[in-house]
Amino acid sequence: MAKQARAAVTRQQIVRAAAAMFDERGFHGASFADILRDTGLSKGAVYFHFASKIDLAGAIVAEQHRRSIALVDAIAGTEASTLEQIVMLCHGIGRQMIEDPVVRAGIRLTLELGSVDKPAGPYLDWITACEAFGRRAVEEGDLDARLDPSMLAHFVISAFTGVQLLSDVLAGRVDLEERIDQMWTLLLPGIMPTSRHDAIDTVRGARWSLPLGGDLLPVSAT
Numbered sequence: 001m002a003k004q005a006r007a008a009v010t011r012q013q014i015v016r017a018a019a020a021m022f023d024e025r026g027f028h029g030a031s032f033a034d035i036l037r038d039t040g041l042s043k044g045a046v047y048f049h050f051a052s053k054i055d056l057a058g059a060i061v062a063e064q065h066r067r068s069i070a071l072v073d074a075i076a077g078t079e080a081s082t083l084e085q086i087v088m089l090c091h092g093i094g095r096q097m098i099e100d101p102v103v104r105a106g107i108r109l110t111l112e113l114g115s116v117d118k119p120a121g122p123y124l125d126w127i128t129a130c131e132a133f134g135r136r137a138v139e140e141g142d143l144d145a146r147l148d149p150s151m152l153a154h155f156v157i158s159a160f161t162g163v164q165l166l167s168d169v170l171a172g173r174v175d176l177e178e179r180i181d182q183m184w185t186l187l188l189p190g191i192m193p194t195s196r197h198d199a200i201d202t203v204r205g206a207r208w209s210l211p212l213g214g215d216l217l218p219v220s221a222t
Helices: 002-029 032-039 043-049 053-076 082-099 101-113 121-139 149-171 176-191 194-204
Strands: none
Touching: 002 032, 002 043, 002 053, 002 101, 032 043, 032 053, 053 082, 053 101, 053 121, 082 101, 082 121, 082 149, 082 176, 082 194, 101 121, 121 149, 149 176, 176 194
């Protein structure tokens, strides 16, 4: 058990160093040699866990995915209305991008490698979660019953992806929360029944206020 614990700590150390490098330079700009140097570990220790740069990238995308889905599960367990939970999810993932280098690196790698290795899992699972939220929001009367939850989920995740990407390019994501709020300011009047418009400000202001986890969610040793 002690040996497994040490292996998990070592793996986490490697993932952190690689995430910082990928976040700064991207997949093609980060060399495996530079990542090896930044881990502070021997070459053998690193190769024991990861045989190549693409293996490391895959582990970071998987870890980013795990952290984001853990956030989905945590928000789904709150007492907020389901439509509020969708808004909270967008802001929560936005905070992860700002605060967590593993999440930032995973998002960047997903975009950069999408045309080659197609690591679409995070986006597909976000869409699936958003669709499930949407169906419940229709049942709760907060979404127009004429809306197709699947179409809405694809649009919300697409809109969020564009908002965070443009925020990153233009402002290094320092204005991301404001841009997400603007996105929902535009969307909510069109997707909520007119009878619920008095709740728009409450829904738009919904936030996930507890810690996001980050390193509290340990990197898997498997």
